[in-house]
Amino acid sequence: MEKFFDPKSVVVIGASNSSLNLGATICNMLKDYLHYTWPVYVVNSKAETVNGCPGFSSVLDLPETPDLAIIIVAARHVPGIVKDCAKKGIKRIVIESAGFAEGGQVGEAMQREIDEVIKTNGIRIMGPNCLGTLSTRNKFCSFYGVNPSLVEMNQIFEAPGNISYTIQSGGVAVLVMESLYYDLVGINKVVSIGNKCDVDEADFIDYFQKDETQVIGMYLENVADGRKLMEAAKRSRKPILMFKVGRTREGAMAAISHTAGMANNDLIFDSACKQAGIIRLKSINELHSLPKMFTEMPLLKGNRVAMFTNSGAFGSIAADLLVEADLRMVPLSGQTQDKLKKAGQVFNVKNPVDIGPAPPQTYLDIFEILLSADEVDGLLPLLSVWQTFVIDTLHELLKMCKHYDKPAAIYTPNAVAKSIAIRAKHRIPIFETPEEAVRALSVSHMFHESLLKRGFVYDQVECEIMDDNRTITGKMEAAL
Amino acid sequence: MEKFFDPKSVVVIGASNSSLNLGATICNMLKDYLHYTWPVYVVNSKAETVNGCPGFSSVLDLPETPDLAIIIVAARHVPGIVKDCAKKGIKRIVIESAGFAEGGQVGEAMQREIDEVIKTNGIRIMGPNCLGTLSTRNKFCSFYGVNPSLVEMNQIFEAPGNISYTIQSGGVAVLVMESLYYDLVGINKVVSIGNKCDVDEADFIDYFQKDETQVIGMYLENVADGRKLMEAAKRSRKPILMFKVGRTREGAMAAISHTAGMANNDLIFDSACKQAGIIRLKSINELHSLPKMFTEMPLLKGNRVAMFTNSGAFGSIAADLLVEADLRMVPLSGQTQDKLKKAGQVFNVKNPVDIGPAPPQTYLDIFEILLSADEVDGLLPLLSVWQTFVIDTLHELLKMCKHYDKPAAIYTPNAVAKSIAIRAKHRIPIFETPEEAVRALSVSHMFHESLLKRGFVYDQVECEIMDDNRTITGKMEAAL
Numbered sequence: 001m002e003k004f005f006d007p008k009s010v011v012v013i014g015a016s017n018s019s020l021n022l023g024a025t026i027c028n029m030l031k032d033y034l035h036y037t038w039p040v041y042v043v044n045s046k047a048e049t050v051n052g053c054p055g056f057s058s059v060l061d062l063p064e065t066p067d068l069a070i071i072i073v074a075a076r077h078v079p080g081i082v083k084d085c086a087k088k089g090i091k092r093i094v095i096e097s098a099g100f101a102e103g104g105q106v107g108e109a110m111q112r113e114i115d116e117v118i119k120t121n122g123i124r125i126m127g128p129n130c131l132g133t134l135s136t137r138n139k140f141c142s143f144y145g146v147n148p149s150l151v152e153m154n155q156i157f158e159a160p161g162n163i164s165y166t167i168q169s170g171g172v173a174v175l176v177m178e179s180l181y182y183d184l185v186g187i188n189k190v191v192s193i194g195n196k197c198d199v200d201e202a203d204f205i206d207y208f209q210k211d212e213t214q215v216i217g218m219y220l221e222n223v224a225d226g227r228k229l230m231e232a233a234k235r236s237r238k239p240i241l242m243f244k245v246g247r248t249r250e251g252a253m254a255a256i257s258h259t260a261g262m263a264n265n266d267l268i269f270d271s272a273c274k275q276a277g278i279i280r281l282k283s284i285n286e287l288h289s290l291p292k293m294f295t296e297m298p299l300l301k302g303n304r305v306a307m308f309t310n311s312g313a314f315g316s317i318a319a320d321l322l323v324e325a326d327l328r329m330v331p332l333s334g335q336t337q338d339k340l341k342k343a344g345q346v347f348n349v350k351n352p353v354d355i356g357p358a359p360p361q362t363y364l365d366i367f368e369i370l371l372s373a374d375e376v377d378g379l380l381p382l383l384s385v386w387q388t389f390v391i392d393t394l395h396e397l398l399k400m401c402k403h404y405d406k407p408a409a410i411y412t413p414n415a416v417a418k419s420i421a422i423r424a425k426h427r428i429p430i431f432e433t434p435e436e437a438v439r440a441l442s443v444s445h446m447f448h449e450s451l452l453k454r455g456f457v458y459d460q461v462e463c464e465i466m467d468d469n470r471t472i473t474g475k476m477e478a479a480l
Numbered sequence: 481m482e483k484f485f486d487p488k489s490v491v492v493i494g495a496s497n498s499s500l501n502l503g504a505t506i507c508n509m510l511k512d513y514l515h516y517t518w519p520v521y522v523v524n525s526k527a528e529t530v531n532g533c534p535g536f537s538s539v540l541d542l543p544e545t546p547d548l549a550i551i552i553v554a555a556r557h558v559p560g561i562v563k564d565c566a567k568k569g570i571k572r573i574v575i576e577s578a579g580f581a582e583g584g585q586v587g588e589a590m591q592r593e594i595d596e597v598i599k600t601n602g603i604r605i606m607g608p609n610c611l612g613t614l615s616t617r618n619k620f621c622s623f624y625g626v627n628p629s630l631v632e633m634n635q636i637f638e639a640p641g642n643i644s645y646t647i648q649s650g651g652v653a654v655l656v657m658e659s660l661y662y663d664l665v666g667i668n669k670v671v672s673i674g675n676k677c678d679v680d681e682a683d684f685i686d687y688f689q690k691d692e693t694q695v696i697g698m699y700l701e702n703v704a705d706g707r708k709l710m711e712a713a714k715r716s717r718k719p720i721l722m723f724k725v726g727r728t729r730e731g732a733m734a735a736i737s738h739t740a741g742m743a744n745n746d747l748i749f750d751s752a753c754k755q756a757g758i759i760r761l762k763s764i765n766e767l768h769s770l771p772k773m774f775t776e777m778p779l780l781k782g783n784r785v786a787m788f789t790n791s792g793a794f795g796s797i798a799a800d801l802l803v804e805a806d807l808r809m810v811p812l813s814g815q816t817q818d819k820l821k822k823a824g825q826v827f828n829v830k831n832p833v834d835i836g837p838a839p840p841q842t843y844l845d846i847f848e849i850l851l852s853a854d855e856v857d858g859l860l861p862l863l864s865v866w867q868t869f870v871i872d873t874l875h876e877l878l879k880m881c882k883h884y885d886k887p888a889a890i891y892t893p894n895a896v897a898k899s900i901a902i903r904a905k906h907r908i909p910i911f912e913t914p915e916e917a918v919r920a921l922s923v924s925h926m927f928h929e930s931l932l933k934r935g936f937v938y939d940q941v942e943c944e945i946m947d948d949n950r951t952i953t954g955k956m957e958a959a960l
Contacts, residue, residue, distance in 0.1 A: 171791030171864060171893060178895040221796055245793070250809040251800030254832050283915055284797055285896070311651030313725070316701060317764055320731030329730040352734050384651060413651060415658040416765070416912070417900050432896070435763055 001207045003092045004126060004199075005135040005189055007067035009039040010142075011059060011090075013081055014073035014097075016044040022096075022144040023072045027051045029146055034139045034157065041066065059084040068092045070132060070142050075099030078128065079113040086121040093118075094142050095127035100195055111197050118198055130194025131170045136160035136187050137212065143170070143192070161186020162214035163291045166204045168193050172219045172284065179288040182420050184429055185295050188212050200224040205232040205240065215291040218242040219284070221255035226272065233276035234454060239294050239447045242273070243281040277450030279443050286439070289431065293440035296398070296429040297407035300444040302377030304330035306370045307352035309382040310390075314413050314434060315352030318382055321438040327445065336373045340366065352382075363393040371404040378441055379408035382434065385422060394428045407444055411437040481687045483572045484606060484679075485615040485669055487547035489519040490622075491539060491570075493561055494553035494577075496524040502576075502624040503552045507531045509626055514619045514637065521546060523561075539564040548572045550612060550622050555579030558608065559593040566601040573598075574622050575607035580675055591677050598678060610674025611650045616640035616667050617692065623650070623672070641666020642694035643771045646684045648673050652699045652764065659768040662900050664909055665775050668692050680704040685712040685720065695771040698722040699764070701735035706752065713756035714934060719774050719927040722753065723761040757930030759923050766919070769911065773920035776878070776909040777887035780924040782857030784810035786850045787832035789862040790870075794893050794914060795832030798862055801918040807925065816853045823849065832862075843873040851884040858921055859888040862914065865902060874908045887924055891917040 010030070015023030023042065027050050030036040040053040047057040056062055059069065059081065069090045071081055075097050085093055095114075100107040111128070118125050126132055132142030137160045156177055163185050167173040173192050180187060188211065191204055201218055202225060208216050216238055223229055223244075233240055246252035247266045273280050281287060305327050309315045319329055332340070332351050340349040343365040345358035353366060363383075370376050381397065383390055394410060401408050409431055412419045416432050423430040431437035490510070495503030503522065507530050510516040520533040527537040536542055539549065539561065549570045551561055555577050565573055575594075580587040591608070598605050606612055612622030617640045636657055643665050647653040653672050660667060668691065671684055681698055682705065688696050696718055703709055703724075713720055726732035727746045753760050761767060785807050789795045799809055812820070812831050820829040823845040825838035833846060843863075850856050861877065863870055874890060881888050889911060892899045896912050903910040911917035 169791075169793030171793045174864075175893050175895070178898065182895055182897045219793070221793065245796040245800055247800045248803040250803045251796050254796040254799040254809075283913060285913055311649075313649030313651045313699070313701065316725040316731050316734040319734040320725055320727045323728040323730045329734075384654075413655050415655070415662055417662045417897065418658065420897050433763060433765055 001124075001203070003067045004094070004124075004133045004191075006138040006140060007038070007092070009041075009064060009066040010036075010068050010070060011041040011043060011062060011066045012050075012053070013043040013059065013069060013071045015042040015050045015053070016046065017048055017050055023070075024050050025144050025146065026070060026072070026142060027053050029141055029143070034141060036140065039064070039066070059088050059090070062088065065089045068094065068142075070094045070096065072096040072144060075107060075110060075128070079110050079117070082114050082117050082123075082125075086117050086123060091123055093123060093125045094130065094132035095125060095194075096130060096132060096142075096144055097127075098129040100128045100197075111195070115197060125198040126191070126196075127194040128197065130196075131173060131192035133192075134187070134190040136189070143173075146174075155181050156187055159186045160188060160212075162188050162212055162295055163217060164189040164191075164204075164208045164211070164213040164215075165217040165219070165287070166191050166193060166201050167217075167219040168196070168201075168221045169219060172287075175284070176217070176219075176288050179285070182424055183288060183292065184423060184427060185292045196224050200228070202228040202232040205229075205236055209236060209238065213238060215294045216240045217287045217291060219287060220244045221246065222252075223269065226269070230272050230276040230278075233273075233278045236277070237451075237456060239443075240278045241281055241287065241290055241443070242278050243284055243287055244269070277447070277454055279446055282439070286436075289436055290440055290443055292429040293407070293409060293444050294447070297401055297409075297444070298405045299448040300378040300407050300441050301405075301448050303328045303445055304375060304377045305380050305441060306330055306332065306373070306376045306378075307380045307382060308355075308366055308370060309352055310355050310358070310386070311382065311384045311413050312347070312354050314382040314384075314411070315348075315354055318380055318411070318434045318438060319352060321434055322380065322441075325438050325442040327438070327441060330375050330377075333373065333375050336369060336375070339369045343369065357386075360389045360393050363390070364396055367393070367397050367400055371400050371406050371408075376406070378406050378444075380411070380437060380441065381408055382411050382413060382437075384413045385418075391422065391426050391428065394430075395426070398428070407441070409437040409440040409444075481604075481683070483547045484574070484604075484613045484671075486618040486620060487518070487572070489521075489544060489546040489548075490516075491521040491523060491542060491546045491549050492530075492533070493523040493539065493549060493551045495522040495530045495533070496526065497528055497530055503550075504530050505624050505626065506550060506552070506622060507533050509621055509623070514621060516620065519544070519546070539568050539570070542568065545569045548574065548622075550574045550576065552576040552624060555587060555590060555608070559590050559597070562594050562597050562603075562605075566597050566603060571603055573603060573605045574610065574612035575605060575674075576610060576612060576622075576624055577607075578609040580608045580677075591675070595677060605678040606671070606676075607674040608677065610676075611653060611672035613672075614667070614670040616669070623653075626654075635661050636667050639666045640668060640692075642668050642692055642775055643697060644669040644671075644684075644688045644691070644693040644695075645697040645699070645767070646671050646673060646681050647697075647699040648676070648681075648701045649699060652767075655764070656697070656699075656768050659765070662904055663768060663772065664903060664907060665772045676704050680708070682708040682712040685709075685716055689716060689718065693718060695774045696720045697767045697771060699767060700724045701726065703749065706749070710752050710756040710758075713753075713758045716757065717931070717936060719923070720758045721761055721767065721770055721923070722758050723764055723767055724749070757927070757934055759926055762919070766916075769916055770920055770923055772909045773887070773889060773924050774927070777881055777889070777924070778885045779928040780858040780887050780921050781885075781928050783808045783925055784855060784857045785860050785921060786810055786812065786853070786856045786858075787860045787862060788835075788846055788850060789832055790835050790838070790866070791862065791864045791893050792827070792834050794862040794864075794891070795828075795834055798860055798891070798914045798918060799832060801914055802860065802921075805918050805922040807918070807921060810855050810857075813853065813855050816849060816855065819849045820846065840869045840873050843870070844876055847873070847877050847880050851880050851886050851888075856886065858886050858924075860891070860917060860921065861888055862891050862893060862917075864893045865898075871902065871906050871908065874910075875906070878908070887921070889917040889920040889924075
């Protein structure tokens with residue numbers, strides 16, 4: 001697999017200097033933007049050089065055998081080219097061309113022809129009808145048509161992170177990457193798998209166990225091999241967040257025209273996911289909004305949640321959501337309520353804790369009282385940023401959560417555009433709606449439960465936490 | 481009611497020059513920011529002038545009887561002040577002070593005392609525990625604590641619109657106003673009704689029938705008088721979008737501590753809403769995201785929806801959502817499919833219509849073909865803004881929707897922050913997620929159905945539509 005993400009030589013088959021050539025955009029990205037230092041060759045009918053990448057009229061003429069071939073030509077030429085790659089000894093191929101199984105019988109026949117070649121030659125293929133791979137740490141990307149002048153793309157490579165995605169659609173991959181630019185978490189790897197005639201989503205679950213990945217995100221239009229997928233998921237020590245289309249007949253039909261998906265029975269699939277510990281997402285946006293709950297916060301190890309708000313209505317709104325998500329509005333103990341009374345400015349010392357205009361120290365005291373309470377497993381702060389000090393207290397809250405090994409899902413009842421701006425500027429994991437914050441607690445708890453159910457020994461390990469100025473010691477959960 | 485929104489003289493009881501005085505913020509807003517030209521008096525213990533508003537030690541000393549009294553003093557003083565107002569002949573009072581029924585037995589007793597006075601003197605009261613009213617066209621606002629330097633507040637008054645809100649929480653009112661700043665639609669009036677010991681949500685449904693209101697938004701923590709509310713809703717020719725907390729026991733309990741709400745049985749309430757044509761919202765954000773579907777688009781008069789995407793995956797994603805929302809992925813007729821084939825660049829001429837890279841004219845042709853098709857009631861465009869011309873075609877789409885009297889709920893599969901920016905800059909009614917766009921079609925259809933069910937004669941009337949450069953004639957629906 002590694003050669004798909006970190007090839008030491010590449011050939012782009014179909015890159016040329018004609019206008020609007022998609023293959024050329026891959027060369028441009030690698031050379032001009034990512035400063036990829038390994039050889040990039042191109043193959044086109046004129047054997048012309050593209051942006052400094054030496055051109056050849058056939059793969060067979062290349063001076064060496066590249067680690068990876070990227071094919072982006074009209075579908076009818078692909079089977080012949082795959083055969084040439086096999087002859088040349090190329091073992092990893094990304095087929096980006098569309099027009100195979102999603103385009104009717106002729107396409108299906110071509111796809112079968114390719115299958116034959118790769119099986120007899122030990123080749124692994126991604127696609128067809130895909131974008132291939134992106135690896136932030138290796139500064140490699142095979143996506144065509146990406147405009148590297150986009151600020152979003154800049155940040156993706158400049159701040160590698162720990163989320164890896166397997167996505168069966170280029171459009172969704174772009175949406176997710178663009179959205180993460182406005183969020184906290186960074187990307188490790190992205191794979192756009194398209195029609196997945198060979199390498200599929202299950203392969204990447206196993207692969208992502210061994211690298212820097214902390215959370216696996218998946219967008220699927222169909223499942224290649226249900227049993228293989230579920231077995232891989234059961235082995236996963238890392239949360240798998242999956243959005244799948246085709247819950248309805250109409251959605252499944254639309255997916256067939258798009259990536260040749262097969263309609264799978266959704267009820268059966270759903271129950272298999274639950275058993276395997278896969279978290280099914282309710283909206284496409286959860287693919288980029290929820291991972292931060294896993295990377296920035298400890299897991300929710302019980303279902304007892306305490307709320308704390310400076311804007312009364314949001315306590316009621318979130319209470320409904322919490323209960324509907326099968327979490328529990330924990331009744332605070334007499335001892336905890338007494339402590340809260342002493343904190344001052346508290347309108348309501350029962351859950352949801354509701355305060356009026358109060359100074360920063362009161363916020364910190366309440367965080368500490370709630371997180372240290374035995375009856376509380378996690379916190380749902382609903383804090384309107386009515387003065388900038390609220391942001392400072394949230395920074396402190398992040399440290400306290402690590403110290404007490406309990407999570408907080410933060411919602412700021414402000415306009416979404418404002419909350420996004422605060423999140424980006426101050427690097428605080430803020431969720432955009434109360435629904436999203438409650439959902440984050442819910443998936444955190446689900447994952448913890450599934451780790452236990454799947455028999456992973458779960459423990460807290462002492463570790464070092466990097467603070468702005470110093471290294472402090474804290475606890476982190478780990479599935480051993 | 482009019483005097484609550486457009487008083488020609490006001491007294492703010494409790495405004496003083498002491499630091500952090502909330503009453504003074506009301507005076508400052510009226511004088512410095514809204515340039516309110518009618519008399520503003522204040523009442524405080526020192527009879528001191530506040531920001532040029534003449535001060536008196538009692539309401540009884542005022543040189544005239546003001547149209548409206550705003551009371552913002554400690555709760556225990558309120559009953560006495562209400563009696564003074566009655567003596568002075570004041571007929572409209574906003575009680576902003578908290579600490580009544582939401583604060584236990586003493587508070588309840590005070591509230592009963594006030595009820596007595598107003599009944600015998602023909603006074604109407606808003607509150608207690610509220611912010612009162614805001615009217616953009618009258619440039620009047622009784623909200624305390626609002627920072628008029630906020631850009632959001634500026635726009636609210638500078639661009640009056642046609643949405644009116646009745647909101648039982650100051651925090652939610654602020655969230656909604658702040659959010660609309662980043663959206664298309666403007667505000668007509670906002671009422672924060674608090675504990676509603678007298679004037680309640682039903683009164684405002686009737687009142688909003690007669691003014692510039694096009695859509696009524698409501699946030700309720702409890703219902704004062706269920707029968708009165710439902711009767712008013714049945715009479716409403718304007719859509720009522722309502723979010724209510726207290727769906728669960730925990731949410732209802734939290735609401736009681738906040739605005740003295742009574743737990744209402746949610747199932748019964750839900751079925752009453754359906755009968756009365758009230759649209760219950762699923763999230764607090766729908767309060768500000770959905771009204772634009774009513775102000776910017778014709779109603780969805782059937783359930784047959786055609787989708788059009790330039791990013792294949794989103795067709796499948798939205799197909800699931802559409803079916804789950806009880807709308808129909810309409811099978812396009814042979815004639816429509818033939819026309820689409822001729823438009824060129826179309827990957828899939830069946831619903832969802834899916835195109836590759838295509839010029840602007842192809843987009844316009846497809847809009848026209850779909851909107852003019854007899855089998856299509858409305859459109860769901862899922863168009864990634866990959867080049868700026870896509871925005872231009874969406875402008876044309878708005879005109880076509882008016883011409884064909886069919887709506888489109890537009891989603892751009894880009895990062896939410898980007899979609900919000902495009903919406904604000906180009907004044908296009910863009911929804912932030914595919915869920916939101918489908919929901920907009922769904923509520924539009926629900927409202928149309930409920931108009932018919934409630935016996936409103938519904939017809940298209942010829943009207944003039946203002947374009948950028950010229951006045952064109954088109955059709956608009958109207959409940960007669």
